[in-house]
Amino acid sequence: MFRIEVSIKAGFPEPRGEGLQKDIQDLGITTVEKAKVTDIYLLEGSLNEEEVRRICRELLVDPVVEEYSYGEASITGVEDSNVRVIEVAYNPGVMDPVEESVKKGILDLGIATVDSVKTAKSYYLWGELSEDTLQSICDKLLVNSVIQHVVTRREGPSLPSATYEFSLSVIDLLSMDDDELIELSKDRLWLDLGEMKQIQDYFSRLGRNPTEVELETLAQTWSEHCKHKTFRGKIRLGEVVIDDLLKSTIMRVTEELHKPWCLSVFVDNAGVIDFDGHYALCFKVETHNHPSAVEPYGGASTGIGGVIRDPLGTGLGSKPILNTDVFCFGPPDLPYDRLPQGVLHPRRIFKGVRAGVADYGNRLGIPTLNGAILFDERYAGNPLVFCGTVGLLPKSMSQRGQQQPGDLVVVVGGRTGRDGIHGVTFASGELTKESEAISTSSVQIGNPITEKRMIDVLLKARDRGLYRRITDCGGGGLSSAVGEMAEETGVRVYLERVPLKYSGLSYTEIWISESQERMLLAVPANCVDELIALFASEDVEAAVIGEFTDNRRLQLFYKDTLVCDLDMEFLHHGLPQLEREAVWEQPQYDEPDFPEPPDLREALIRILGSLNVCSKEWVIRQYDHEVQGSSVLKPLVGRNNDGPSDAAIIRPILDSDMGMIVSNGINPKYGDIDPYWMAASAIDEALRQVIAVGGTLQKVALLDNFSWGNPEKPDRLGALVRAAQACYDIAISYETPFISGKDSLYNEYEAEGKTICIPHTLLISAMAVMEDVNRVVSMDCKEAGDLIYIVGTTKDELGGSHYYDIHGYVGNNVPKVEPKKGKKLMDRLSTAMERCSVKACHDCSEGGIGVAAAEMAFAGGLGMVIHLRQVPLGESMHRNDFVLFSESNTRFLVEVAPEDKSEFEKSMNGLDFAAIGEVKTDEKFDVYGISGARVLSASIAELKEAWQKPLRW
Amino acid sequence: MANVKTLMLKAPGTNCDVETTFAFEQAGAQVESAHINELLRRQKLLSNYQIMVIPGGFTYGDDISAGKILANEVRLKLGEDIQRFVEDGGLVLGICNGFQVLVKAGILSKSADGGPPQLSLAGNDSGKFESRWVYLSANPTSPCIFTQGITTMYLPVAHGEGKVVGEPKILDELNVVLYYADETGNIQAGYPYNPNGSANSIAGICDDSGRVFALMPHPERFVRWTQHPRWTREPRREYGDGFRVFRNAVEWVKNA
16 A cells, blocks of 8 residues: 655645644644644555656646655654644545545556555644643544544555345344334334334234335335424324324415416425426425534535435426525534533534535535525534525426336436435434434535536436436435335336445445435436446446336345335335324513613624624635526625625526526524514515515515424424414415425434423525516615615514624514515515616615614615614604614615605505615714614724624634 | 637536536637547547637546646647647637646646646635635736737636746746736735735736636626626626637637
């Protein structure tokens, strides 16, 4: 084995070393004077010295800025005794995403004798460091034991190259009593006793015991992740029994609205709507919470990689054109002594997740244009990572395909390894401090280039009509993908035909592995040669692994032995409907009793600088939001390209003027008071953003993503029911159908006997079709002398607000939504925006008028004066602070030129709206109170600084 | 010449080909995209085209370093074809990853006695991938075909490894086409105007003939006015700044 170490030459900057040094300083360790990071390549194969030198010189090393050393054994080149060196390598069996590329590069040099390539990194730290401190740096920054280890002695690359000896594994289920059934299920199948007994009954009727792979298949198919048992179950809340929550709330909206432009809803991997009569758009948002908690980079990158495959596997396949991401983390400055045991620090999770999403999305060339980041200490043990992808496809291909008996089962893309086993069942249980250990094999590392290759060639195969049906291999691996696709027909799969990354996998592992970057196709027999040749022409593997039958059975073979024989009816419909109890009781919080401060400047600055409100530019700029050339309204707008845009708009087809708007609404703080109004507010917010950027309510589709606690606990379930009911009530009134959604339950963290439940979190994503992108309105103020209007009523609704939060209160008056009134208001405002020249519009949300107005002013680089006495108010609103910071829904701030005043007012006649201020040249932000006295005066520069500073990392 | 035939080279990880194709088509070219395997297997021949483009992306994941693996593939397997293509009067454009490939393949960098290139593109000084808009100032004496008549441009960059590095002597001999600058044209404005710490604020270079041009910023991402980050607050213009790069190339081929 050859060990090659590549490092930056002296005299050149070392950004990675500097970054590491800064991260170490952030841990409070100040004794590291310098840090350096080097890349290690371990080559196995029969190579002579000249070949190794050539590989280094021509491939691994940049001749200008890098140098290398190589040898058989120890770390070389360090003579300084004041330096500590830590070499970190991947654990055996963890996919090394660089391996394949390096092998290809070596082959291109004409050297064909390298058998394996592994990479590692070495960290050099100069300065006084005790063993404990060094250990702490390793644990907190350098090593994630889930996937990596510190190399202590020179060892060969331990490839999991063991051979696999087949033996049929049968589980003696029939003889088990209840305790044994529970024991079998625990930490492996995650099924409850009732479900285990149902399986036992089934096999006892068959008169035989199940094989291991049959049990695993049932567990995956019946997992919460795949079957949404809670949402589909029977829930008793007080006197009411809800039979199928999903059907009676979310899906009911769509059914009752019956919009002709909803082309495919709740039946495919993503919801599909018509775009322009010729093309269609689909959208899916997924979570990848538990994997991101234990390995943030890998968890998040496979999260985005996975959701990209949803649109790819929708209809006959769509091209991914936009990504979204919403993250919920613990506070990045959380003291280590407040960190729950066994948990990575929120800052590390944040950085890892950000990097994972960016590296994957950027490499795939999909612009990441919309998102949000929220912080709450309750997310520390269980962060939330929502990733979304929009796809574009011909309307004629928007329906899910249907295979025919005799069609071949073809898996394309990446190979199958031992990565990601039990991911689905892992997601269906609570996290504990042992999760890290249990879940090692659940973690996956993504390889974006494998996915990109596959996408490029798949879309060619689609356009040539080479397959009849497509789906993604995601959670549950082949088990879920094949099992679901074959439900109506039946299938025979020959597991030894699945291409493997390395030998040694058992047939069960092959079947349930969640290896990334794979798709499943149903291919007519007469197309298969052309399909395989097409994939081969772009170096992508396509393998026939079985055929669809007409016997409605799932039959798996491993080298001629039948290892699984289940009937589809039992597999898909044998799961007993769940029955659960729910309770709901509105919590009561203290109402604040502090007096109104005479000066509101400090409050505004604190809210602007709160983590949930502040600028996310540091993250946004590390995503490519321009690729594909489609962006029309970017996430950062205004005079210096740094103001917070309300929504993103793209032009999906470059030579058309039609656009698509994407926005999101999320506010878990309201859920602490009442999840009903949290859900209502999230929908209202997502729709406000669509209107604010120049859209209309005419063709808006919604997605719901519930991230919730353990639904087996009645209070969590009661909250879920409340939120789902609001989804129906509000969306039906706004006439905006849901087209897809997902729930992630069991987001609780258990340590030291205490359970921490995340705040109930509902993300609403909206996708709207815009007729003409030339009508886009951005949120930044444009010109001094223009009028600022508020549209909507400001009420005493500060419960869950940022203003209460900075004073340490939650309160109870959560913002409500009056959807009938709201719809009228939004419709009229969008008509007014079409008719007259509205120059800027901004949605009023967190931090109320104060934050929205300040953001408009500093984004435009202009001053503003606001008169609170003009603001249309609800009952008992007498305090300036409440008026300025109330978070009432359905409100907008609008900038209108003086010459368009009467036209605008005429358009809005009869609604609650008023001119409340004016744009100024003097770069001052002044607010006058109800009595007419000035209550706030600040420069826009200091407000902007307060807003930008917290996450300017 | 009626049809200006442009070849859009694709390798695994290329991801700016669609919008670059659109930009060339808007400028009047006929564009064909070709997977690198099609060139290697002689299913498509460079000699049938007048312009060759290596668009942006992360070829082979930018593993090892940005563009390195494709650069080797191009150097070892297509080097002679490309050399002949350029000698025969063809135009070559490399954008972002294409710049990295052209430099690391030795096509846009001098090497002493056939040794390794003495010019490279290294990691940004910020240590980060960054997506932001930059002001560019064109070298008025550059022979570059693509930038004739252009004095300034405002374009987005999106890269993690865009810092031009080399010995001072090598840098002095470069045909610099574009510099990073501030709004006033000052090319010493520093970060973030120079987004990566590039030596001498170099953003784009060409060969002696002016027919091989490469740059880190993305002209294809600003061919229409609505791609400008401030189009909602500034007076409308007919085209984006990047459009002229493509039109220049197409016009030059037409008039050649």
